[in-house]
Amino acid sequence: MGSLSGRVVLITGAGRGIGREEALYFAAEGAKVVVNDPGVAPDGSGGDRAVAAAVVKEITARGGAAVANTDSVSDFDGARRVVEAAVDAFGDLHVVINNAAVHRDAPLVGVTEDAFDAVVAVKLKGTFAVSHWAARHWRARWESGDRVDRAIINTSSGSGLLNPLPAHSNYAAANAGVAALTVVNALELGRYGVRVNCLSPSMARTRLTATVPGMGQIPEEGAFDPLHPGVCAPVAAYLAAEDCPMTGQVLSVRGGSVAINQGWSRGAQIAKDDAPWTVAELRTALAELPRDDVFDSLGTALGGALGSGGRDKLQQMINALLDR
Ligand SMILES: NC(=O)c1ccc[n+]([C@@H]2O[C@H](COP(=O)([O-])OP(=O)(O)OC[C@H]3O[C@@H](n4cnc5c(N)ncnc54)[C@H](O)[C@@H]3O)[C@@H](O)[C@H]2O)c1
Structure with missing residues (x-):
């Protein structure tokens, strides 16, 4: 059976x-x-x-x-x-x-x-x-x-x-x-x-x-x-x-x-409880938080296919794909 x-x-x-x-x-x-x-x-x-x-x-x-x-x-x-x-x-x-x-x-x-x-x-x-x-x-x-x-x-x-x-x-x-x-x-x-x-x-x-x-x-x-x-x-x-x-x-x-898989998960954060954030405060505080770079994520996924050349090579590949 x-x-x-x-x-x-x-x-x-x-x-x-x-x-x-x-x-x-x-x-x-x-x-x-x-x-x-x-x-x-x-x-x-x-x-x-x-x-x-x-x-x-x-x-x-x-x-x-x-x-x-x-x-x-x-x-x-x-x-x-x-x-x-x-x-x-x-x-x-x-x-x-x-x-x-x-x-x-x-x-x-x-x-x-x-x-x-x-x-x-x-x-x-x-x-x-x-x-x-x-x-x-x-x-x-x-x-x-x-x-x-x-x-x-x-x-x-x-x-x-x-x-x-x-x-x-x-x-x-x-x-x-x-x-x-x-x-x-x-x-x-x-x-x-x-x-x-x-x-x-x-x-x-x-x-x-x-x-x-x-x-x-x-x-x-x-x-x-x-x-x-x-x-x-x-x-x-x-x-x-x-x-x-x-x-x-x-x-x-x-x-x-x-x-x-683990889906979207909460990353690094800033918090205050006495007043809303101002744009000026956010500009400073958020800039200091670690975050993923979408280009790096794609580069990692492509791994060996990318070879050396970093961001420029990746941008060229994206351009070629989009211009096809
Ligand atoms: N092949 C891969 O490596 C890969 C990678 C990621 C995700 N997937 C996912 O796996 C699934 C199967 O993909 P595959 O590679 O076998 O594709 P495939 O094209 O070989 O098979 C898909 C089948 O879906 C049928 N289909 C299309 N529209 C339909 C509709 N409206 N109603 C019912 N059936 C319909 C098609 O006739 C086809 O036979 C898809 O959901 C795809 O997104 C595949």
Whole structure:
């Protein structure tokens, strides 16, 4: 019997990349899987119903249980239909993995309203919408006396959490929002037996990262492949298991490393209790406090890729990225 035997799991964007690997892994562990994916292009255009169907075929050919759904999670009613698809096919829903995303990278000065909205609609609104409809189902089950462990696993990104990248206003903002939803929803849904956590993948070989330097490196047959899109699946399965104690956590996964993140935290401070600060006082007092430099943070994240050259080299890289 697999570790997820009998669990009904809905995975958004499960037709390709990380979501597809999660669907295959969960099915192999005995879960009944709803493979949601409209089969769109990386920028969200078009659609191909065969993408979700192919994953279902792969799962059922191996003796697993799966159904396809091609609704868009950015459509509020579509998100409701995704949740209904799980209940209709398998009688209940235990786990939601919000994984779907699209990319429309552009500098702030050039990004269109449409490109901003499209990315936020899939990543942030889609996570909210599917979670909302699942939570309503779970509240009803809880109120009817059902006491079963339920879980939401959101998907964020280092772009938005740890190392925001230039040209990612839409994507980084949406991913930071997903992390915020995770902790808020964990607080709200605990009373219905629902745990809410989040994965933040990094450097997984999918079509979204195809142009990132080094992604083409394939290790020798049988060797561990840290860039494989399947490295997140066991971590998701751990978070989805009935006996998992975690809630409200955001875990970064990169190759074989899994880190529990600590979010925005209060840094050095100044305080007075006898009067409001004046601008002149603030100018002096705040200047003395230690603080992070956003350019240094990006430089550290890029590590070896930056080489020597410091801030000037970093600025040149940012300019090149934005002028592309
Ligand atoms: N690949 C990485 O290294 C990496 C790094 C950080 C974060 N992530 C995150 O991991 C997740 C998966 O990314 P991936 O690299 O596998 O991308 P991918 O493009 O391979 O897969 C994403 C899937 O989402 C689907 N999708 C798009 N819009 C949808 C919608 N409206 N409704 C339902 N499905 C929709 C697409 O059709 C696609 O099959 C994303 O949330 C992404 O932000 C990935």
